[in-house]
Amino acid sequence: MSQTEIETAVVLDARGLLCPMPIVKTAKAMKELEPGQVLKVTATDRGSLADIPAWAKSTGNELLEQHEEGDTFVFFLRKGEEVQ
Amino acid sequence: MADHEKLVVMVTHGPEDPELATIPFAMAGAAVASDVDVVMGFQGEGCELVKKGVAETIHADEFAPLGELLETIKEMGGQLLVCSPCIKKRHLTEDDLVDGAEIVAAGRFVAEVTDATNSLVY
Numbered sequence: 001m002s003q004t005e006i007e008t009a010v011v012l013d014a015r016g017l018l019c020p021m022p023i024v025k026t027a028k029a030m031k032e033l034e035p036g037q038v039l040k041v042t043a044t045d046r047g048s049l050a051d052i053p054a055w056a057k058s059t060g061n062e063l064l065e066q067h068e069e070g071d072t073f074v075f076f077l078r079k080g081e082e083v084q
Numbered sequence: 085m086a087d088h089e090k091l092v093v094m095v096t097h098g099p100e101d102p103e104l105a106t107i108p109f110a111m112a113g114a115a116v117a118s119d120v121d122v123v124m125g126f127q128g129e130g131c132e133l134v135k136k137g138v139a140e141t142i143h144a145d146e147f148a149p150l151g152e153l154l155e156t157i158k159e160m161g162g163q164l165l166v167c168s169p170c171i172k173k174r175h176l177t178e179d180d181l182v183d184g185a186e187i188v189a190a191g192r193f194v195a196e197v198t199d200a201t202n203s204l205v206y
Binding site: 018 | 110111113114116146147148152153160
């Protein structure tokens with residue numbers, strides 16, 4: 001699935017944040033979404049590459065896509081149906 | 085979902101080692117973000133980190149500032165338990181500690197650890 005096909009409800013700019021704040025901000029942003037809605041996260045902390053997928057798995061959210069744009073890591077996360 | 089899981093994070097390093105003081109807060113922050121219940125336990129020099137005004141002064145390279153992590157953990161429901169004899173030894177009282185910090189003794193730490201999914205000691 002390409003980026004342009006993903007309808008995004010909210011964009012979180014986590015660039016410049018250091019470990020573990022990208023997933024903290026991601027968790028907070030996701031709480032505001034309804035199940036099925038998509039959050040786009042941009043981050044520059046290299047730890048995010050491993051952290052965001054692990055966070056999604058452990059919290060029941062779905063990582064739809066991830067890619068790099070220059071120095072920025074981009075993630076698309078769909079809120080799980082049973083996530084509060 | 086992981087909302088029934090609980091992590092205990094014991095902190096024994098203080099301002100003398102900013103990196104080892106910060107790592108337990110980073111782990112606890114990641115845990116609260118992952119819907120894991122968090123109990124942080126402060127013993128020895130770790131107690132210095134929950135004295136009012138200290139956390140804000142610590143920022144280890146490549147980690148989020150300790151003060152920001154502490155606020156995040158409190159805001160997201162993490163508990164802060166502080167070793168009673170360690171506090172007495174340092175001539176501190178509850179009034180000297182950050183809001184929300186609770187002074188406890190060994191029995192409570194044991195109860196928290198045995199009740200937890202896992203524990204980390206730094």
